Amino acid sequence: MNEYQYDHQTVKGFILSSIFWGVVGIVIGLWISIQMWNADWNIAPYFTFGRLRVVHTNGLAFGLGVGAIFGIFYYIVMRLTKRPLLFPKLARVHLWVFNAAIALAALSLFAGMNQSLEYAELEWPLDIGIVILWVMFAVNIFGTVIKRKEEQMYISLWYIIATVVAVAVLYIVNNLSIPAGLTKSYSVFAGVNSANVEWWYGHNAVGFVFTTPILAMFYYFLPKSTGLPIYSHRLSIIAFWSLIFGYLWTGAHHLVYTPLPDWIQTTAIVFTIFLIAPSWGSVVNGYYTVGSDWSKMQSQYLTKFFIWGITFYGLQTVQGPTQALRVVSSLIHYTDWVPGHVHMGTMGWVTMTTAASMYYIIPKIYNTEIYSVKAANTHFWLVLVGQLMFSVTMWITGIQQGALWKATNADGSLKYTFYETLIKNYPFWRLRTLAGVIFTVGMLFFIYNILMTIRKGSILAASKA
Amino acid sequence: MAGELYNKPILFAVVATVVILIGTLVTMFYPMMRQEMHPKLDNLKPYTALQLAGKDIYQREGCNNCHTQTVRPLKTEVIRYGDYSKAGEFAYDRPFLWGSKRTGPDLARIGGKYPDAWHYAHHENPQSMFPKSNMPKYAFLKKAMVDPPAIEAHMKANDFPYTAADISALAGKTEMDALVAYLQSVGTAVKKKASRVVAEAGARQHEKNPLAGDAKAIALGKTLFAENCEACHGANGQGGIGPSLADDVFFGVKGDVADDDYFEVINNGIEPGMVEEGRVAKDTMPEFKALGKDKIWSLVAYIRSVQGK
Amino acid sequence: MADHFVDDIEKFEAKETAHTLPVGWVILFWALILWGVYYFYMYTPSLGGWSQNSALEESLQK
Ligand code: HEM
Ligand code: HEM
Numbered sequence: 007m008n009e010y011q012y013d014h015q016t017v018k019g020f021i022l023s024s025i026f027w028g029v030v031g032i033v034i035g036l037w038i039s040i041q042m043w044n045a046d047w048n049i050a051p052y053f054t055f056g057r058l059r060v061v062h063t064n065g066l067a068f069g070l071g072v073g074a075i076f077g078i079f080y081y082i083v084m085r086l087t088k089r090p091l092l093f094p095k096l097a098r099v100h101l102w103v104f105n106a107a108i109a110l111a112a113l114s115l116f117a118g119m120n121q122s123l124e125y126a127e128l129e130w131p132l133d134i135g136i137v138i139l140w141v142m143f144a145v146n147i148f149g150t151v152i153k154r155k156e157e158q159m160y161i162s163l164w165y166i167i168a169t170v171v172a173v174a175v176l177y178i179v180n181n182l183s184i185p186a187g188l189t190k191s192y193s194v195f196a197g198v199n200s201a202n203v204e205w206w207y208g209h210n211a212v213g214f215v216f217t218t219p220i221l222a223m224f225y226y227f228l229p230k231s232t233g234l235p236i237y238s239h240r241l242s243i244i245a246f247w248s249l250i251f252g253y254l255w256t257g258a259h260h261l262v263y264t265p266l267p268d269w270i271q272t273t274a275i276v277f278t279i280f281l282i283a284p285s286w287g288s289v290v291n292g293y294y295t296v297g298s299d300w301s302k303m304q305s306q307y308l309t310k311f312f313i314w315g316i317t318f319y320g321l322q323t324v325q326g327p328t329q330a331l332r333v334v335s336s337l338i339h340y341t342d343w344v345p346g347h348v349h350m351g352t353m354g355w356v357t358m359t360t361a362a363s364m365y366y367i368i369p370k371i372y373n374t375e376i377y378s379v380k381a382a383n384t385h386f387w388l389v390l391v392g393q394l395m396f397s398v399t400m401w402i403t404g405i406q407q408g409a410l411w412k413a414t415n416a417d418g419s420l421k422y423t424f425y426e427t428l429i430k431n432y433p434f435w436r437l438r439t440l441a442g443v444i445f446t447v448g449m450l451f452f453i454y455n456i457l458m459t460i461r462k463g464s465i466l467a468a469s470k471a
Numbered sequence: 472m473a474g475e476l477y478n479k480p481i482l483f484a485v486v487a488t489v490v491i492l493i494g495t496l497v498t499m500f501y502p503m504m505r506q507e508m509h510p511k512l513d514n515l516k517p518y519t520a521l522q523l524a525g526k527d528i529y530q531r532e533g534c535n536n537c538h539t540q541t542v543r544p545l546k547t548e549v550i551r552y553g554d555y556s557k558a559g560e561f562a563y564d565r566p567f568l569w570g571s572k573r574t575g576p577d578l579a580r581i582g583g584k585y586p587d588a589w590h591y592a593h594h595e596n597p598q599s600m601f602p603k604s605n606m607p608k609y610a611f612l613k614k615a616m617v618d619p620p621a622i623e624a625h626m627k628a629n630d631f632p633y634t635a636a637d638i639s640a641l642a643g644k645t646e647m648d649a650l651v652a653y654l655q656s657v658g659t660a661v662k663k664k665a666s667r668v669v670a671e672a673g674a675r676q677h678e679k680n681p682l683a684g685d686a687k688a689i690a691l692g693k694t695l696f697a698e699n700c701e702a703c704h705g706a707n708g709q710g711g712i713g714p715s716l717a718d719d720v721f722f723g724v725k726g727d728v729a730d731d732d733y734f735e736v737i738n739n740g741i742e743p744g745m746v747e748e749g750r751v752a753k754d755t756m757p758e759f760k761a762l763g764k765d766k767i768w769s770l771v772a773y774i775r776s777v778q779g780k
Numbered sequence: 781m782a783d784h785f786v787d788d789i790e791k792f793e794a795k796e797t798a799h800t801l802p803v804g805w806v807i808l809f810w811a812l813i814l815w816g817v818y819y820f821y822m823y824t825p826s827l828g829g830w831s832q833n834s835a836l837e838e839s840l841q842k
Binding site: 012041042043044045048050051054055056057059060079118119120121122123124148152153154157158159163164167168170171172175183184185186187191192193194196197198199200201202203204206229247250251252253254255256257258260261263264265266267270273274277336339340341344345348411412413414415417418419420423425428432 | 477478479481483484487488490491492493494495497498499500502503507508509527530531532533534537539541543544545547548550551556557558560561562563564566567568569571572573574575576584590597598602603604605607608609610613621624625627628629680698701757760761762763764765766
Binding site: 263268279283286332 | 786802812825833
């Protein structure tokens with residue numbers, strides 16, 4: 007049909023793969039959420055909570071998140087450079103290697119091959135595979151951008167470039183290890199130092215997988231879907247540079263009150279609080295953009311995905327910094343408050359924004375319209391309710407846990423044993439499972455809508471041919 | 472100049488990388504060059520082959536997804552778990568296993584807290600001790616055998632000292648043996664301190680139980696016993712992992728001891744070698760000072776009632 | 781045919797407000813930096829004297 011068609015099939019391949027891994031990850035999310043209030047749902051040895059939780063986090067961060075990033079970035083880059091990918095075949099190979107890597111990753115985690123580094127659990131042979139995967143991606147992105155047919159690089163491209171270089175540095179350094187056989191290795195870093203390296207990585211994995219790429223999507227699809235131009239270029243510039251500058255200083259806010267030297271913790275907290283400004287730079291920019299015509303919230307169904315998405319990003323980037331403060335950390339650290347924070351970001355911001363981007367892309371590459379706006383709206387409300395219910399119940403139980411752990415009697419002794427504080431979580435954990443089911447039903451509407459749009463588009467294309 | 476940057480992808484990528492590396496250098500690479508990031512307590516020992524095998528299993532099973540291994544320097548946390556974690560305790564952990572979520576309790580001071588037998592029973596079936604616990608059952612570890620050649624390779628990769636005899640001694644050990652050996656080593660480089668927080672509650676010379684014979688206290692003691700002690704001492708203190716409390720044998724020697732000896736044992740816990748009224752303990756029992764004076768005296772009152780005294 | 785896929789970069793960003801910075805946001809930006817200087821001073825042992833271990837000792841005295 008046209009010069010983009012082959013690449014569009016690759017983009018579609020990534021989107022469908024991402025959705026597939028998303029389903030796997032979400033089903034396991036539901037499963038572990040049940041295990042937390044009923045241990046009988048553990049099936050030893052492969053399907054115990056300790057092993058499944060990492061399949062959930064890796065499946066969603068790397069399968070759903072990174073898969074979506076690959077596909078959507080290829081799409082955005084083609085649009086903004088006004089040309090097809092420089093290496094179309096490489097992108098197709100990249101798609102297959104990606105799926106093979108995620109499948110192997112999931113199997114290896116079920117088998118318990120685990121470096122015990124959060125978000126870098128995969129053992130060294132898979133790490134090498136992932137680095138190769140990233141290089142394939144980087145070559146295509148940089149090649150296409152260098153050979154672009156549009157002089158100026160739009161904001162989204164800045165975030166894409168930052169993502170590509172930052173993830174490479176982070177992933178390689180944190181995974182440096184001494185192999186002890188094919189399926190086992192020991193980190194080159196030990197003790198306190200390894201903690202500092204891991205959370206320098208861990209926080210920025212969140213930063214450069216769940217933040218900068220999603221902002222790249224936001225800055226592209228918001229003006230495209232609403233027809234409204236981004237409010238302030240200058241604000242975009244300041245927000246971008248101060249965000250990528252500030253992020254890398256903050257890892258130690260995950261290590262507040264650990265044996266890590268005080269000065270490193272304090273430095274991290276200072277920069278963490280500062281991050282409110284660049285994050286809200288994008289939030290404000292988004293609001294002002296749509297502020298020129300709020301009726302788009304009703305008339306254009308995607309607008310509300312992006313505006314609610316950036317709103318959760320805004321809430322997330324106030325809550326996150328607050329958590330880093332020593333007083334707050336001493337109460338909520340190690341409790342369920344944190345999964346509450348996490349899922350507002352992942353369900354409310356990441357999944358909302360990527361789903362909306364997919365809603366935009368799929369009809370575009372088939373030159374058609376979305377199958378059902380009504381289904382998209384139903385999807386929206388269900389994931390919104392599911393997410394809010396998840397986060398709110400976890401915040402409550404998190405504060406309760408923190409408070410019960412600290413409660414003392416008049417004579418200075420503790421009021422509650424650990425076991426007593428555990429049991430009090432169960433009602434909230436049950437509600438969380440219900441919230442997850444609501445969210446999942448919402449996602450099923452999304453998947454149905456995407457598949458039906460593809461069907462509709464293929465029939466249309468066939469009739470034209 | 473500024474405008475140029477946004478037309479030159481390579482320059483842009485280089486500038487972005489530099490911007491990213493500044494925070495990285497200051498908070499990650501620079502500390503790494505400093506001694507404060509590589510501390511080691513004098514009496515911290517490298518893991519033995521069996522302990523390392525256990526640590527591998529701890530990582531494989533993802534125990535760190537529910538358990539942390541760092542006690543924060545906060546008052547109630549020190550009361551609950553013991554002395555706060557020191558930077559020098561983790562030099563042999565590659566990587567650290569501090570964790571980020573306490574679905575279960577912190578394990579930084581688990582070494583020496585319980586007798587081995589408790590761990591075997593608990594891992595096999597946590598619900599037998601804590602009916603509503605959400606910790607998975609790890610009974611399969613009792614049947615799985617450790618693999619000596621693999622462990623030897625792991626010892627080498629860590630550069631830990633070992634002898635051929637250490638490796639051959641692994642033959643016949645189960646994964647459960649290894650896991651328990653590891654847990655018993657965790658956090659033991661820091662000596663247990665006598666309680667500072669509720670110290671005045673213990674160490675009282677031959678004081679009578681103020682709640683002796685009090686019906687309410689006995690009833691409370693019974694509930695507390697079921698929650699905290701039954702897993703080891705059996706229903707009504709008839710004995711199990713720990714000895715019977717219903718008889719008049721104390722630390723394996725016949726003959727009764729005073730109320731406050733009971734208090735002390737419950738408050739401070741028991742370590743092998745501990746001496747009470749000239750009798751020497753051989754086994755381990757956790758301390759219960761976090762319960763507070765009144766609850767401990769209630770327990771003593773209950774034990775006396777079981778003994779028929 | 782293909783022009784349907786081509787983006788008009790010009791239309792992505794507003795012209796009139798391209799250089800505007802909302803005042804509230806600028807205040808936030810500088811206020812957070814100032815607060816950071818204060819907090820760094822207060823909670824760095826070699827400057828403000830606070831350390832997490834001495835804070836624990838103090839709380840245990842009470
Ligand atoms: C049906 C929807 C979902 C359910 C029921 C669910 C459930 C859970 C549960 C039970 C945990 C463990 C919490 C704990 O250990 O206390 C968890 C952790 C996590 N989940 Fe989900 N989840 C869902 C969706 C998602 C999505 C869509 C993402 C990402 C895109 C995600 C990312 C994560 C991450 C990163 C963690 C680790 C949090 C931490 O370490 O604090 N989850 N989830
Ligand atoms: C400026 C923005 C943000 C800051 C400063 C921030 C800060 C924090 C802090 C301090 C924690 C540690 C909480 C604790 O354990 O006590 C945390 C955890 C986490 N945050 Fe955020 N947050 C931000 C935005 C986000 C966003 C947008 C996401 C996207 C999904 C996110 C995902 C997570 C995850 C996954 C964790 C759990 C890490 C773990 O323990 O495994 N955060 N965040």
